Amino acid sequence: MALLTGAAAAIKGELMGFGGAAAHLFVREGAKVVLTDIRDDLGERSAAALRADGHDARYMRLDVTSEKNWVQVVDAVMAAHGRFDILFNNAGISFPMKVEDMTVEIWDRELAVHAKGVFLGTKTAIPAMRKGGGGSIVNTSSVMGLVGSPTSPAYSAAKGAIAIFTKSAALQYAKENIRIDSVHPGYADTPLTSQRFNDPTVRQVLLDRTPMGRLGTAKDIANGVLFLASDESSWVTGSELVIDGGMTAQ
Numbered sequence: 001m002a003l004l005t006g007a008a009a010a011i012k013g014e015l016m017g018f019g020g021a022a023a024h025l026f027v028r029e030g031a032k033v034v035l036t037d038i039r040d041d042l043g044e045r046s047a048a049a050l051r052a053d054g055h056d057a058r059y060m061r062l063d064v065t066s067e068k069n070w071v072q073v074v075d076a077v078m079a080a081h082g083r084f085d086i087l088f089n090n091a092g093i094s095f096p097m098k099v100e101d102m103t104v105e106i107w108d109r110e111l112a113v114h115a116k117g118v119f120l121g122t123k124t125a126i127p128a129m130r131k132g133g134g135g136s137i138v139n140t141s142s143v144m145g146l147v148g149s150p151t152s153p154a155y156s157a158a159k160g161a162i163a164i165f166t167k168s169a170a171l172q173y174a175k176e177n178i179r180i181d182s183v184h185p186g187y188a189d190t191p192l193t194s195q196r197f198n199d200p201t202v203r204q205v206l207l208d209r210t211p212m213g214r215l216g217t218a219k220d221i222a223n224g225v226l227f228l229a230s231d232e233s234s235w236v237t238g239s240e241l242v243i244d245g246g247m248t249a250q
């Protein structure tokens with residue numbers, strides 16, 4: 001059983017996010033998936049479409065900043081499935097702005113959804129994974145969690161927090177066969193970025209920063225997530241998987 005956060009956009013033929021694309025790869029491997037998000041209509045439609053294709057999928061509302069909501073959802077998953085193998089901590093937001101323009105509210109929101117969300121998911125999932133003898137947690141950081149962001153310092157700070165939290169948690173649970181890794185996407189077309197990245201001037205700047213000369217797709221990222229979630233990566237923990245068309249190699 002795999003639970004994915006920020007995974008409402010998972011409808012074939014529509015623009016998917018990393019969560020949605022990962023859900024499609026997970027079900028292809030035979031996993032049961034629980035899509036979660038705060039966009040309930042889209043999440044319900046995505047889960048229904050997966051079921052219509054013969055997969056075991058359901059949608060549950062999960063605001064990753066709420067510990068109470070995490071406990072409810074993990075309890076419900078354990079009641080329904082009896083095990084918890086994979087957690088993809090992927091929900092995210094983005095408010096590009098200069099430091100001087102940033103309000104404390106926006107700073108707190110970036111840290112809450114990304115850093116606190118990943119912490120709460122990890123904290124809640126671990127006892128459930130332990131019951132099944134182990135599991136894999138994949139946390140969506142960003143290239144902006146590795147290098148500075150010219151547009152979004154709070155986002156970068158929050159994604160950096162995810163990267164180093166991931167390594168620390170990986171050390172604590174390695175002996176229990178609970179692996180915890182981070183994935184670091186570069187610029188990719190998803191529902192989160194479509195409006196900004198479709199501006200031709202912005203797009204050209206991003207292309208210029210990306211040596212491979214194209215932006216990423218949700219599937220480019222999901223392929224890496226699948227590897228980290230699967231037994232193929234059974235000796236990998238605390239690692240940072242960069243999928244960025246070469247952006248951070250320069």
Ligand SMILES: NC(=O)c1ccc[n+]([C@@H]2O[C@H](COP(=O)([O-])OP(=O)(O)OC[C@H]3O[C@@H](n4cnc5c(N)ncnc54)[C@H](O)[C@@H]3O)[C@@H](O)[C@H]2O)c1
Binds near residue numbers: 005007017037094
């Ligand atoms: N697209 C990119 O270029 C890019 C690059 C690096 C990292 N990322 C990260 O990838 C992750 C997935 O984003 P995406 O680009 O696939 O876009 P996406 O819009 O498909 O996914 C983000 C989802 O998070 C959900 N969300 C926001 N706040 C939430 C909350 N409090 N609780 C639960 N869900 C919440 C949104 O409703 C949305 O569905 C995010 O963490 C994002 O920061 C994206």
